[in-house]
Amino acid sequence: xxxxxxxxxxxxxxxxxxxxxxxxxxxxxxxxxxxxxxxxxxxxxxxxxxxxxxxxxxxxxxxxxxxxxxxxxxxxxxxxxxxxxxxxxxxxxxxxxxxxxxxxxxxxxxxxxxxxxxxxxxxxxxxxxxxxxxxxxxxxxxxxxxxxxxxxxxxxxxxxxxxxxxxxxxxxxxxxxxxxxxxxxxxxxxxxxxxxxxxxxxxxxxxxxxxxxxxxxxxxxxxxxxxxxxxxxxxxxxxxxxxxxxxxxxxxxxxxxxxxxxxxxxxxxxxxxxxxxxxxxxxxxxxxxxxxxxxxxxxxxxxxxxxxxxxxxxxxxxxxxxxxxxxxxxxxxxxxxxxxxxxxxxxxxxxxxxxxxxxxxxxxxxxxxxxxxxxxxxxxxxxxxxxxxxxxxxxxxxxxxxxxxxxxxxxxxxxxxxxxxxxxxxxxxxxxxxxxxxxxxxxxxxxxxxxxxxxxxxxxxxxxxxxxxxxxxxxxxxxxxxxxxxxxxxxxxxxxxxxxxxxxxxxxxxxxxxxxxxxxxxxxxxxxxxxxxxxxxxxxxxxxxxxxxxxxxxxxxxxxxxxxxxxxxxx
Amino acid sequence: xxxxxxxxxxxxxxxxxxxxxxxxxxxxxxxxxxxxxxxxxxxxxxxxxxxxxxxxxxxxxxxxxxxxxxxxxxxxxxxxxxxxxxxxxxxxxxxxxxxxxxxxxxxxxxxxxxxxxxxxxxxxxxxxxxxxxxxxxxxxxxxxxxxxxxxxxxxxxxxxxxxxxxxxxxxxxxxxxxxxxxxxxxxxxxxxxxxxxxxxxxxxxxxxxxxxxxxxxxxxxxxxxxxxx
Ligand code: HEM
Ligand SMILES: [Cu+2]
Numbered sequence: 001x002x003x004x005x006x007x008x009x010x011x012x013x014x015x016x017x018x019x020x021x022x023x024x025x026x027x028x029x030x031x032x033x034x035x036x037x038x039x040x041x042x043x044x045x046x047x048x049x050x051x052x053x054x055x056x057x058x059x060x061x062x063x064x065x066x067x068x069x070x071x072x073x074x075x076x077x078x079x080x081x082x083x084x085x086x087x088x089x090x091x092x093x094x095x096x097x098x099x100x101x102x103x104x105x106x107x108x109x110x111x112x113x114x115x116x117x118x119x120x121x122x123x124x125x126x127x128x129x130x131x132x133x134x135x136x137x138x139x140x141x142x143x144x145x146x147x148x149x150x151x152x153x154x155x156x157x158x159x160x161x162x163x164x165x166x167x168x169x170x171x172x173x174x175x176x177x178x179x180x181x182x183x184x185x186x187x188x189x190x191x192x193x194x195x196x197x198x199x200x201x202x203x204x205x206x207x208x209x210x211x212x213x214x215x216x217x218x219x220x221x222x223x224x225x226x227x228x229x230x231x232x233x234x235x236x237x238x239x240x241x242x243x244x245x246x247x248x249x250x251x252x253x254x255x256x257x258x259x260x261x262x263x264x265x266x267x268x269x270x271x272x273x274x275x276x277x278x279x280x281x282x283x284x285x286x287x288x289x290x291x292x293x294x295x296x297x298x299x300x301x302x303x304x305x306x307x308x309x310x311x312x313x314x315x316x317x318x319x320x321x322x323x324x325x326x327x328x329x330x331x332x333x334x335x336x337x338x339x340x341x342x343x344x345x346x347x348x349x350x351x352x353x354x355x356x357x358x359x360x361x362x363x364x365x366x367x368x369x370x371x372x373x374x375x376x377x378x379x380x381x382x383x384x385x386x387x388x389x390x391x392x393x394x395x396x397x398x399x400x401x402x403x404x405x406x407x408x409x410x411x412x413x414x415x416x417x418x419x420x421x422x423x424x425x426x427x428x429x430x431x432x433x434x435x436x437x438x439x440x441x442x443x444x445x446x447x448x449x450x451x452x453x454x455x456x457x458x459x460x461x462x463x464x465x466x467x468x469x470x471x472x473x474x475x476x477x478x479x480x481x482x483x484x485x486x487x488x489x490x491x492x493x494x495x496x497x498x499x500x501x502x503x504x505x506x507x508x509x510x511x512x513x514x515x516x517x518x519x520x521x522x523x524x525x526x527x528x529x530x531x532x533x534x535x536x537x538x539x540x541x542x543x544x545x546x547x548x549x550x551x552x553x554x555x556x557x558x559x560x561x562x563x564x565x566x567x568x569x570x571x
Numbered sequence: 572x573x574x575x576x577x578x579x580x581x582x583x584x585x586x587x588x589x590x591x592x593x594x595x596x597x598x599x600x601x602x603x604x605x606x607x608x609x610x611x612x613x614x615x616x617x618x619x620x621x622x623x624x625x626x627x628x629x630x631x632x633x634x635x636x637x638x639x640x641x642x643x644x645x646x647x648x649x650x651x652x653x654x655x656x657x658x659x660x661x662x663x664x665x666x667x668x669x670x671x672x673x674x675x676x677x678x679x680x681x682x683x684x685x686x687x688x689x690x691x692x693x694x695x696x697x698x699x700x701x702x703x704x705x706x707x708x709x710x711x712x713x714x715x716x717x718x719x720x721x722x723x724x725x726x727x728x729x730x731x732x733x734x735x736x737x738x739x740x741x742x743x744x745x746x747x748x749x750x751x752x753x754x755x756x757x758x759x760x761x762x763x764x765x766x767x768x769x770x771x772x773x774x775x776x777x778x779x780x781x782x783x784x785x786x787x788x789x790x791x792x793x794x795x796x797x798x799x800x
Binding site for chain 2: 120123180184188219221222223226229230233239248252256530
């Protein structure tokens with residue numbers, strides 16, 4: 001087994017002793033930093049992305065703290081603009097875009113396919129370092145400079161302010177490459193690395209969603225790449241493509257920007273759909289209702305996502321006809337999204353729901369994402385958008401989608417795959433308290449903002465009228481509860497590494513391939529023998545035998561299927 | 572799919588049959604080759620999309636200011652552009668020949684054609700160098716540095732800077748791709764000299780050939796758009 005591991009591990013991996021797994025088969029720092037194992041790369045992303053989330057979150061708390069009362073509270077207006085820009089840029093480019101695909105996609109996707117690794121392990125490692133490099137450049141730029149453009153870098157403002165916009169856009173450009181390469185790697189992996197018998201309609205829905213996401217990544221990211229490059233050249237030598245003072249057209253920038261960034265919204269949310277499908281199936285003990293519809297709706301969303309960018313520009317002076325067309329196309333996206341929601345609910349309805357922590361996240365997702373999606377359709381209505389554009393309503397909407405949707409799903413996925421990743425069980429009671437705090441805190445933080453927005457509170461404002469004060473204060477209290485919940489989660493997950501119970505191979509009685517390998521954590525090569533797939537992804541007959549038809553008794557003491565695969569002793 | 576325990580064989584025993592170029596996580600050479608080829612095609616699609624952003628900018632400004640674009644294009648020397656088109660076409664041909672030779676196991680044929688390709692690519696860059704410096708000498712720079720002088724004053728018209736910005740950005744990025752291609756071919760040539768390729772295994776040669784054809788095709792679009800129409 002020469003190529004899969006680093007030189008340091010090549011010899012060790014010949015022996016498959018008991019307790020030998022991908023975490024402990026080589027221990028040196030080098031064996032981690034140079035690993036070609038997709039699971040280890042997934043964990044490295046997990047650590048990095050979590051740090052980005054922590055940084056972005058602290059900035060969010062600062063922004064909210066400033067807004068707790070009218071007038072200056074803890075910072076001046078200029079600092080405020082920089083901090084919310086920093087918050088947005090970190091959350092979007094450093095955290096949410098790589099989050100689920102790079103962490104859980106890397107960890108689970110090859111195993112879902114019964115493969116030993118992604119198609120291009122070296123490229124995978126390179127993607128990680130390119131991501132780190134891009135983010136480092138962007139962070140350095142933001143720390144030395146005074147960027148206050150918001151995360152959208154609209155020209156001509158971004159052309160004229162902030163000494164380090166140049167460096168920042170270059171960092172975003174570099175990070176974009178990482179996204180392209182990861183997407184490319186996953187597409188090829190799904191096409192070429194499937195185990196024997198794993199036909200397209202036997203793919204887990206998580207795979208479908210990552211596949212659709214990857215298509216968007218590959219097709220949309222080059223456009224932001226060239227946009228950032230042009231913006232870079234605009235600042236460097238005033239090429240006059242976007243700057244009206246030089247004869248350029250700033251609206252062209254907006255077209256370019258949203259041609260990427262709207263699809264990018266689906267880079268952020270499609271993987272979440274995949275996670276939720278897995279959670280719904282596993283914890284309802286039932287195949288996801290309408291498997292084919294759910295699978296293909298991911299692909300449909302991916303393609304429709306390319307046609308709606310103009311809904312960000314209703315008030316930018318584009319023609320009324322384009323606005324109407326973009327508005328109509330925007331409604332269309334509601335259809336495949338609605339299909340998914342209906343099928344998830346249907347899955348639970350016909351299944352027997354087992355309320356463990358990951359499933360609680362799935363339920364929270366369903367609730368919060370529905371609000372986010374519905375308010376998105378509202379914003380797609382032309383007349384409404386003219387009223388709500390650039391108000392707190394928009395802020396609330398996208399936080400419901402990105403945080404209530406993607407972050408909640410990511411947390412659900414993390415709790416779901418945690419035992420497989422780390423070999424440890426976390427404390428279920430604390431898990432439930434965590435979801436509860438996050439759910440309450442989140443709604444308090446952001447639901448108030450819908451009200452603020454509909455009353456006319458504009459976004460990106462440092463100060464506000466006294467009549468908005470009480471809602472703003474509530475929102476800030478909410479952000480503290482939310483933060484408490486998130487810190488609790490971080491605390492018990494980290495604690496579980498040291499004192500958690502040892503995880504069985506398949507704690508949830510799930511039926512996709514990653515749970516059928518013999519141990520948690522898995523062998524360095526995933527499966528000791530290549531599985532041959534003979535059924536669809538959510539065949540719970542076996543699970544029913546083990547769990548009965550009931551939902552488990554809900555206290556976490558449900559019987560655990562120890563062994564699903566008997567082939568683990570190899571050579 | 573749960574607990575599908577049947578297996579054809581223990582993969583751990585397969586290294587015995589593994590040819591040296593076959594990476595561990597692939598089952599067969601075909602699987603490895605197909606994956607590599609598909610990856611390359613996807614990468615080329617992203618390259619086309621990268622350029623398409625600039626083509627959009629070109630189209631937008633051309634539609635808005637057609638006269639300026641026609642006049643500014645007069646400034647570009649279509650003979651130099653045409654020469655470069657021929658040079659690139661020739662290099663695409665030598666790459667294809669090289670692949671043809673290695674498919675038949677002729678390593679020498681491969682190396683000779685790779686070197687020819689490198690020479691053509693270098694010629695392209697030399698011509699480019701003279702084109703660029705010729706423009707710079709007359710103050711033809713992109714964007715705000717555009718100050719035509721010494722006989723070129725009549726080109727000092729509104730929106731000409733846009734044309735030359737687009738010209739320099741597009742040909743500049745294209746030229747960058749040519750340089751990258753040259754780097755790749757140096758590497759491939761060195762590997763070929765070490766005997767890494769055979770009629771059994773020549774994936775890297777074929778993939779770099781694909782890349783080179785793309786560089787060629789993009790130029791074939793750039794040339795008429797910028798120099799001729
Ligand atoms: C921890 C909870 C969070 C809180 C309390 C929070 C709070 C805020 C606040 C107060 C703003 C400024 C709104 C404005 O005036 O326009 C903002 C902007 C933003 N937030 Fe968050 N946020 C949180 C999490 C997130 C997450 C998870 C994401 C994405 C993954 C995100 C993405 C953004 C973006 C893109 C902006 C816009 C920044 C800009 O206008 O440039 N936020 N957030
Ligand atoms: Cu959008």
